[in-house]
Amino acid sequence: MKFSQRLVTELKPIWEANHHHPFVQELADGTLDIEKFKFYMVQDYVYLIDYAKLFALGAIKATDLAVEGKFAELLSETLNTEMGLHRAYAKEFGIEEAELENANPTPVTLSYTNYMLSVGQSGGLDKVLVALLPCMWSYNQIGHLLKDTPGAKHPLYSNWVAMYSDDEYTSLTNWTIDLLDEITAGKSEAELKELTEIFKNTTRYEYLFWDMAYNHQDWPKIK
Numbered sequence: 686m687k688f689s690q691r692l693v694t695e696l697k698p699i700w701e702a703n704h705h706h707p708f709v710q711e712l713a714d715g716t717l718d719i720e721k722f723k724f725y726m727v728q729d730y731v732y733l734i735d736y737a738k739l740f741a742l743g744a745i746k747a748t749d750l751a752v753e754g755k756f757a758e759l760l761s762e763t764l765n766t767e768m769g770l771h772r773a774y775a776k777e778f779g780i781e782e783a784e785l786e787n788a789n790p791t792p793v794t795l796s797y798t799n800y801m802l803s804v805g806q807s808g809g810l811d812k813v814l815v816a817l818l819p820c821m822w823s824y825n826q827i828g829h830l831l832k833d834t835p836g837a838k839h840p841l842y843s844n845w846v847a848m849y850s851d852d853e854y855t856s857l858t859n860w861t862i863d864l865l866d867e868i869t870a871g872k873s874e875a876e877l878k879e880l881t882e883i884f885k886n887t888t889r890y891e892y893l894f895w896d897m898a899y900n901h902q903d904w905p906k907i908k
């Protein structure tokens with residue numbers, strides 16, 4: 686069995702909990718409170734500033750030129766296309782770009798990005814991949830799940846659904862999954878277990894991120 690198939694089989698309950706989170710469900714129904722979406726969008730922008738660096742780490746740790754180039758493409762897509770969507774939303778909400786960029790990360794945002802970056806910096810390409818993959822892969826699946834829901838026609842949420850179900854995003858996600866399968870073929874059970882733990886942690890962070898956005902979880906208001 687390919688390692689990617691093993692991951693989704695082993696982690697099915699968490700994986701599906703992400704798909705069924707109320708934030709995602711209400712996005713699909715088009716009933717999500719706009720204030721929750723705004724809070725999410727700002728936090729997601731701050732998240733992506735650091736997440737994009739994982740692709741730079743992928744390029745550093747790549748052992749061939751084609752892989753290095755693809756990570757450069759992923760970095761560029763994140764900074765320009767994906768974050769471009771957030772900048773367009775911010776404009777619509779009257780949020781200045783500087784405000785977006787300098788927003789204070791919540792405890793969950795900070796912990797999630799710090800975890801990924803620390804795993805990515807200390808490990809090889811395999812660890813970079815399992816750290817970053819739940820983010821891409823779960824959003825691509827959610828994008829496809831939402832393609833035929835009212836959310837895909839919603840005046841505000843349709844662009845979000847279109848971004849993550851898009852062919853380009855799907856093909857970059859599939860490339861990343863295939864690379865993981867390629868470089869994990871032949872690894873020992875102990876190595877695969879360690880990689881599964883990292884993938885599990887970032888999958889759980891995805892859940893925490895939806896929860897943080899849905900419940901507006903921020904730092905305590907103590908001066």
Ligand SMILES: Cc1ncc(CN)c(N)n1
Nearest residue numbers: 729732733820821824894
């Ligand atoms: C928290 C989070 N996870 C995943 C994605 C998709 N790149 C995102 N924008 N934000």
